[in-house]
Amino acid sequence: MSNLLLLRHREIPNLNRLDIYVKNGGFKAFQKAVTGMQSQQVIDEVKTSGLRGRGGAGFPTGMKWSFLPNNLWPHYVVANADESEPGTFKDRELLEQNPFQFLEGLAIASFAVQAHTAYVYLRGEFWQQAAFLDACIADMQKAGYLGDKLFGSDYSLRIYTHLGAGAYVCGEETALLESIEGKMGQPRLRPPFPAIEGLYGKPTVINNVETLANLPYIIENGAVKFMQYGTAKSPGVKIFSLSGCVNKPGNYELPLGATFRELIFGLGGGIPAGRKIKAILPAGASSSIIFADEKALDTPMDYESVPALGAQLGSASVIVVDDSIRMDWLVNKTVHFFRHESCGKCTPCREGTYWMSHLTEKIVHAHRKEDVQLLNTVARQMQNKCLCALGEFSIMAVMTAIEKFPEDFTASKGR
Amino acid sequence: MNQTATKYAREIEDLFAKYPADRKQSAVMPLLHLIQRDFGFINKQAVRDVAEIVGITPTEVASVVGFYTLYHDTPQGKYRFQICNDLPCALRGADQFLAELCKSLGIQPGETTPDGMITVEAVMCLAACDKAPMFQVQGPQGITYHENQTVEGALQLTKELAGKEVKA
Amino acid sequence: MANEITLTIDGKQVTVPAGTLIVDAARELGIDIPVFCYHPKMEPVGMCRMCLVEVGRPMVDRATNQPVMEADGTPKLQFGPKMETACTTPVSAGMVVIGMSDKVKAARNDVLEFLLTSHPLDCPICDKGGECPLQNLTMGFGKGSSRFEFEDKQHNQKHVPLGELIYLDRERCIQCGRCVRFQKDLADDPVIGFYQRGRNLVIDTSSEPGFDSIFSGNTTDICPVGALTTADFRFGARPWELKSAASLCNHCAVGCNLTYNTRREAKSDGNVVIKRAMPRQNEAVNEIWLCDKGRFGYHFAESHQRLEKPLIRKDGELVESTWDEALDMAAKELRAYGFRFVSLASGRLSNEDLYEIKQLTENLHGQACLYSPMAGGDLTPLIGYADPQGLSRVGKGTVIVVAASNLHQEAPIWWMQVRAAVKRGAKLIVVNARSTRLDKFASAVVRYRFGREAEAVLSLVPAAETSGESGKIIAAAENLVVLYGSDGIGLEGSRQVAAASAELLRASNLLGKPGSGLLPVWQRANDQGAWDTGFTPVDDLAKVVSEADGVLIAGADPAGDHPAYAAALKKAKFIIVQEQFLTKTAQLADIVFPVQSMLERDGSYTNGTRRVQRFMPVVEKLPGTRPDYLVTAQVRQKVVHSNLEFISAAQVFMVLAAHLPDYQNLTYATLMETVPQHPILGRSDVYYGGTSFENRQGLGVQLGTAANRRDKYSLPAAPSTQNQLPDLEHAEELMAVPVAELLDTGTITQKSVLLGKRTSTPFALMHPKTAQQKGLAAGDKAKISLAGVTYQAVVRVDESVPTLHVLLPRSLGIPLDKPVLVKVIQ
């Protein structure tokens, strides 16, 4: 048995083998759903559990499923394993170490919306993980967990992997769908939302890997048990990817609502000797920057409390920054990332990230006040005008860094 | 039948089985991955071949090649060492790692060693932020991750790869 | 009405159909919300972010579902936190749109400034300078000076030829994607696309030849900046120096409305020359599109080989003469007693020309022959397709049958419209012996053996036992449009197909409904006008001509097209030719009158839907030339001493209208009438200095049909007998059938240098098996013997061509006017 919900493989060796996974209760939940529940019951159970998407937006999962119209078929489910946000590396661990729990979750989601085909979209760099997942899927097929007439029912399901090829924006769900369709990964206009017109124009659910990995527990043990973890509005556990200036970076599973302090100074082993914590990016490069004072450190990490600090929990990729780091250097890094990853479809993001990156390059070298001011206005000029969230994300670190650490943009000492 | 279709006849059949019959275009990316792995880049003929196989125009295939960073339209070193120096890795010394590795190989980031074996490039986050410095190698074996790296270890790897080539 | 929605934009109320986008609703009020990526003819994508507006919607109380009211009794409005793109947001009841607040203006400034960070500020040397929405908006909203330092700008290639016809300036491109979307969504030729991503995004092509699409020129019209230009117009002129003249395309039966931009040029000896052809909006005809043949094909008139003096035969030689001498000579010959007269004219001529020739022919008790391999022009006045909207609005409920036509090549704009109609919900049935580019959009495809096209059409009749799936589709039709062309058939085949199509329409009981009818895909712009003025094609033209004492030929080069006609003409006693060039036929003439091209004069054409439309003089007439109608009228005056009461095209048209019942009440003035068209185009987003899409010169008049008017009429009997077809299995020969090729070498396109490079070479299209049987492979040169002469053609193979057949293009040097058996060898 394990005390962990998602990172169970850390306590159960070889959980990424089908026999071991089955021995440890694997596929009971899927079987229960298929043989003992109506698909609507599965949706209702997940709704009740209050599970929210772990891909970043935190949208209630059960509600998302209920948007699929029942007069348009087929339905598709797509697992989002694009994991490209700087600082996020949780899905990769699940794919490598606990793949069957994720795949079981995907199967449950597919049953819930009566999809018979599901795709796993992996970022192209996950070449080996995709090959491994293909093998896992083949094992499941052989063992009768995928294919026709599952568990003697009329339900059939097939799962396929699809590799991206290097594009952060393909984590955005509509760009992801374009990519599966064999096109450039540019986001689509919404509405129509994927729930109505998704993959191949059909109703589609897109869920993050971690989101899906929660489902076997919820179905097997019921929503109520799941809700004993986390907070009332953010129930459950969450994998926090901890990186940056900490002694023990890595993935940590904690109930939602655990504080930054517990993560960074507890599990994460604190800040390297002789340095002090300066800032936190709770949601990767897309984050607003949190000034790491005592109040911030004691803030619970959940979907309600983090926004109170002017940031988002996002995918909970907590990047820790210590006092050896200058913010001009940092935003130059994040802006460079967004400029590189902007898909180019909409004007503000395409041109704005390009312009901002010119400015941050200049700033780290010359620290001219007018450049900093201009950077700030260009960021604001992009705000609320982009077609997708990538462009909106790209300005968060910039605006908050200039606001909270103005001295880092003028002084010329340091990193 | 074009050469690509002949070479990958079995893979193409498997790929088409993954997607709805009228959505062959979905097989574009996996096909390009095969070509990229085997040839190190995707030339114009391959673009035309793929277009023919899935029934779209070469222009549409080229759009895909151009958009995604793992497809290359020009040949480079046989092994591409793609070092993540994005924010989290950089906070753990990735920039220095990159600089030192390049110095040891006598090239600049983005360049290829004179023997044509190794290209070193800086890339965006690879989802291995807790194991920096790290890089992936893109080459004839597909893509492999190398984590918690030292410059010495990386150099050793370049030698091993070069040695393998000599033997082969 | 329930599907009408009232909203307020900038304080003004407007009522529009449900589903209308804010941006289009605003246009109805005369408010132009700036757009770059949006184009009313394409699906919105919302990518340029230029059209941001504030949108308020009436607040609804969640509990009671009742609107929340302000204290003053007006509905309380809820504005979202973000501005919305007017190009993607459909209107809703009670919506309030603010398009001119400071917030909105600031947003537009912001987006504009972003666009300009990578856009060169080279307006003074840009082709689009003076007609550029980006330039105009920059004046209107721009910050005046760029805060983005010039050296930071990305410098891109400036003159990238995407093909021979279209050039791209990558610096000017603002990545709005209109061109890419047009090519994919409307032209179905996704041969240009984006390459790379982010700020590196560029437009590129990987097709061979580059930008391989017969619709490519349209992208230069819809490009909102000067990034895409035609090889033709590039650096040719500044928009404000241009004059414009309304004209029609004369290449096919669609009758596209266009505008020629002209300028007087020193390098052309101070003559007025055409700088470009631009579409003129006519929603009932071509909307705002042109195919490349129409756009680039006008160069014929510039050719230096034009005839400028009449020629008469003296001592066996053609020598130059005066007009008087030539006219006198013509009159003298034609007055001979017992003279058997034949006139041969084509739909290249205008109604006025044809009417005059017909009059002369009647005076001489002769026969007026139409130079065309297609029949059915007598049916169109009865049951033609007479929807006042043309094909541009066809959608759900309508079934379109395309029979024996390779529409993409025969009438490109109709092809585009049929495809768009299918997207809007129309059902398409394609009836052809081989696959064509419409098949993939069809609900049903009916194949037949060449020679059995009429039967195939009749098999669709809902009652017929054989009609099957397609019969069911037709039985459910609210409207039925049958287009038939000339793919693989000659005149006799065409006659059968026309009759069968008429029968299909009759059997479906939809005759007389404005959205239903017969639409022949004529080969020439005014074939319908020729039928209407009394010309008919004849089965054995060679025989008719060879037995004539005198022949008048206008707008046709039979001797150039077919050796049999050349031989026949040599037997005719006396030949008058009205021509622009010294064609093979002219070389055989006794008198050649040099005539004006349509660009030098006015006139009218009647298109395939029987819309009568005017064209105006565009360039100065070539000295020494006269319009066809005048030449014929002058001959006639001398022959029958008619008084030459008409000297202008308008006057000829008046007489014509008085004599042809269907044309009653038409005058040049009525042809010039316009009504407001939708969508509203040609204002600030897509406007052109000096010209525009805007059609101020007339939309033409749609003639009704006898069926529409509920007049009495009778249709020909449906073809009943089954054609006897040779047993090809055991024959040594192959069955050769003629097919249409858009970029052929007809007298007109040949002379257009730009298109010359795209012009096809003679080819022989066959099934690979058939080729193999004959020891041939794709790319080989095949020898084809036809009536004793051997022609060479490059072999092309296509699995969809029936075996034992060979398809030969018309007007590419191989004279094939109907299916015949030919020998094909290596």
Ligand SMILES: Cc1cc2nc3c(=O)[nH]c(=O)nc-3n(C[C@H](O)[C@H](O)[C@H](O)COP(=O)(O)O)c2cc1C
């Ligand atoms: C630019 C961008 C990148 C994203 N990247 C990812 C990603 O790598 N993985 C992911 O699961 N969601 C990503 N998302 C969020 C997805 O669009 C989507 O909300 C999510 O996959 C839904 O799954 P969930 O409801 O289970 O969280 C991204 C969103 C944006 C705008």
Ligand code: SF4
């Ligand atoms: S914000 Fe715009 S340019 Fe940026 S990734 Fe999204 S759609 Fe593409």
Ligand code: FES
């Ligand atoms: S976003 Fe509306 S016109 Fe481009």
